[in-house]
Amino acid sequence: MSRIALATCAALPDLHADDALVRDALAARGAEAEAVVWDDPTVDWASYDLVVIRSTWDYAQRRAEFVEWARLVDRVSRLANPLPVVEWSTDKHYLRDLESAGVRIVPTQWLEPSRVFTSRALHTRFPASGDFVIKPAVSAGSIDTGRYTAIDAGSRGLAISHAKRLLGAGRTVMVQRYVGSVDTAGERAHVFIAGEYSHSVLKGAMLDGPDVGVEGVYREERMSPLVPSDGEVEFAAQAVRAARRYFGTSADGVDLVPEPLLYARVDVVTDDDGEPVLMELELVEPSLFTDLAPGALERFADAVVARAEA
Ligand SMILES: Nc1ncnc2c1ncn2[C@@H]1O[C@H](COP(=O)(O)OP(=O)(O)O)[C@@H](O)[C@H]1O
Ligand SMILES: [Mg+2]
Incomplete structure (x- = not known):
């Protein structure tokens, strides 16, 4: 029986609702899955076969501590997504690397x-x-x-x-x-599981004015199911491939991330020319909205179990 940690933050000790469903789906597959708070010093990370980063949304003001934690977990267990991804993808400077690789991003x-x-x-x-x-x-x-x-x-x-x-x-x-189409067409999130395209969701606009400070670790999102265009799924797949190539070519050509990413979410908006552009490539702690697409929860749970048993 695999032991799987679903890493979360102290503000959400029992996981976000989506991930609670994942825990149940893992249990149904015979795995022992539990919510674990990433910065809880009493946790024995070595006791897990796999540590899946989920709702660890409180690291923005202490990224160094979070990356240090990821290094610790990487030494004693298996981390998903893996350490090089966590190091790279927790800081949006990665958008420049993707732009250099030919992915259109929101001009910044x-x-x-x-x-x-x-x-x-x-x-x-x-x-x-x-x-x-x-x-x-x-x-x-x-x-x-x-x-x-x-x-x-x-x-x-x-x-x-x-x-x-x-x-x-x-x-x-x-x-x-401000990308105006976010208010009209909305932002699209395309989810890949174990390297394969899984599903897409539509996200309503999040910003209506100045930053006034928000209670909690995230702003509530308004999401709905979405059937995307083929062109946009291909754009999203291109962004994931560019990220994979980035790891494959660093450090003397050694592939730092040999397996497909357990999960990837590609957030896309439309620019004034009507072209898709990347808002964010979420490889660390994205909500996957598995409740909004038939079969998505099962695909994700299967992929997690396979990774834990590999
Ligand atoms: N340039 C932009 N134009 C329109 N909306 C934006 C822009 N940048 C951010 N937003 C809004 O803010 C949200 C959060 O920004 P994002 O870059 O995705 O950061 P994160 O999700 O990591 O906090 C987006 O989902 C979008 O609704
Ligand atoms: Mg975002």
Whole structure:
């Protein structure tokens, strides 16, 4: 019987509702699966055959600690997704690597905390028209993320305060134009399980104004089932392949991540030219919305059990 840890955070000790279903599906397959809080110092990670990262959404302000934890687990057990993926994918700078590999991403200005930005310097880096978004490069659950209006002086001022707050905490700031189609067409999430396309869901817009701080570790999302276009699934598959190639070519050509990723979620939006662009490649702790697609829960549970027994 495999012992499987579903890693979660202290705010969700009994997992998010989706992952509670996964735990039950694993139990139904004869595995011993339990929710385990990632930063609980009493846990013996070596006692698990597989540690699956799930709702660990509180690491954004302490990524180093989280990656250190992943290294520990990697030494004594099996981690999914594996350590190199966790190291790379918990910081949205990975978007630059994907862009270099030919994946279209949402155009982004990166403001690094190693530089000192005056209010004036921040001001000049914001768009002159339309709405724009300020968000941290290490983020989960739309926390610390806000939407601002370029021509409104008050809104610009709030954006400057927001960026300063993040930079002051040593965090990289991402500035993006607000992608208008998120309000109309919505954001699409395409889920891959064990390297195979599984299902897609539609996500409603998350941002309606400045960052005012949110209680909890994530903002509630409005999701619905989605039948995607073939072209978009191919775009999503291309992003996953680019990530795989990235690991395959680093460190002297040794493939750091030889197996297909246990899970991948590709978040896609449409730009002003009507083309798909990558918002985020979620390889660490994505909600998989297995309740919104027939067969998805079973596919995921089967893949987890197979990985634990391999
Ligand atoms: N440039 C953007 N245009 C429109 N909406 C955005 C933009 N950036 C972020 N958002 C909204 O904020 C949400 C969270 O941003 P995201 O980059 O996915 O970070 P995370 O999910 O890791 O917190 C997105 O799902 C989307 O609704
Ligand atoms: Mg997201």
